[in-house]
Amino acid sequence: MVGKSSISRKLFVGCNTAFLLLFCAFCILPFVHLLALSLSSKSAASVGLVFLWPVEFTMKSYQFVLQKPEFLKSLGITVERVALGTFVNMALTILAAYPLAKEKKHFRFRTVYVWFFVFTLLFSGGLIPTYMVVSSLELKNTIWALIIPGALPIFNLVLLLNFFRGLPKEIEESAFMDGAGHYTILWKMYVPLSAPALATIGLFAVVGHWNSWFDGLIYMSSPTKYPLQTYLQSLVIETNSKILTKATAELLRHISDRTVRAAQIFIGALPVLMIYPFLQKYFMSGIVLGSVKE
């Protein structure tokens, strides 16, 4: 773009930068505040002295949280869910996207299948009937209730199939000439060529499983089976219903409910805060390429 460096231009650039940095501050300061709160002492937190820097720095809240059996249990369930769920999501999405990316002359039933899947984006049975299906299959109180119903995320499927369609057709044709089958083409050519798209849907799958809480709430009948976010939800919304054991009462003399909660919430956000900056450069191109069609 052409631009003269006039005074008004400089003024605009300055204001624009300042505004965007302010906006960034709004996006990130709440998390800094949370971190500061979790690292502050009970007395400082309860009188509201903590803003963006820990007051009377202490790690006691984290010590307490990392010994808390419910927290560790739910963390374990979430880790299992993310590993298993992401694997299932990726496998099913890749397998389904390949045939759907074919042209109609190569796969006659393509349109039928696509409509079969896309219709579920337009119309659904809703909360109660879905709940009944899951409970009648006796999936309740098992980790499968959190994984199988959403095993094929249709949005990711659409993203990946659009990406696959953008790959050059010539590679595939020459592979067929050399006698390669569909599975060879999919795993040896499509998958390696689709790193940005796969990183994108992988990120969505990981974050989706890590963040889900509602299915945990309705499909698990006992809080001991809650995944982390459901456990955090019960903590945030139902703060009044906790039972103090002698050991926790002793510990709570030094730490407060507020700092402990902050520590747990921060740990709940931490993996996303850590992995997402690294995958970000992929998902931008992944989303744009997957959503733009010629």
Added chain:
Amino acid sequence: MKLKHEIPMHVMLLPGVLVTLIFSYGPMAGLIMAFQNYIPAFGMLKSEWVGLKNFTYIFNLPDVGQVVWNTVYIAFLKIVFSAVVTIVLALLIHEVTQKKLKRTVQTIIYLPYFLSWIILGAILRDMLAMDGIVNQTLGSFGIEPMMFLGNNALFPYLLVVTDCWQTVGFGTIVYLAAISSINPMLYEASVIDGASRLRQVWHITLPGMKPIIVLLLTLSLGSILNAGFDQIFVLYSPMVYESGDVIDTWVYRAGLVDAQFSIATAVGLFRSVVSFILISLSYYLAHKYANYRIF
């Protein structure tokens, strides 16, 4: 020969088809509960048929009108407000010429989109509490502390603003892609014609973005009955049911908390049918006017 070539592709689709059949189409069959007086002990086959009685019952409930109105009002405000903020933000980010600054800004503003409403809600609840950081800051300007999350006059707008805060950065991705695909020659020509920066935005950038703006607004029409369950569930309380209760939260409470399965399913069916019509309409319009296809 052709069939043999296609069989592996049917096999590849099989797991996805099974899952979708059971967990997406299965519940659609379950919608018949809406026309029954469903009693769990009898199951769907033996429960009594009541025709449209559940629907007439619902539409005579005093609070249903309010719930539907809340849903549409909150969703509408969210769509309009986010669209405006997202477009302005995308324009401003595009003006940043320093690559490093641009990348940093983008990384930070996408972040809230990737955190769950549990995390965001917990932070907001803490910050907006009576003794929270927001009230303290306001207090230092001599403003009395407010109960933000318990105030019916403020609650819908709080939902709109916090939703915008979560999604706006992520929303800029598509707009930024649209802006960067505008032909740079147009800008060069306009400079020769003596156009100011603002006129360039008005006559080149915005018209260049118009197709994608129209497309995204059209598609968002389909979500007018979806005001955001997670967010509201985490932030609301009985104090703000009057202004914050939407169809999804109502169905959750009536269905799973109070176990009125038939009633809740009937409301869910009503919502699904209206949404289906709206989404189909929006896809039709998007196809006709913006030449958009889902696949």
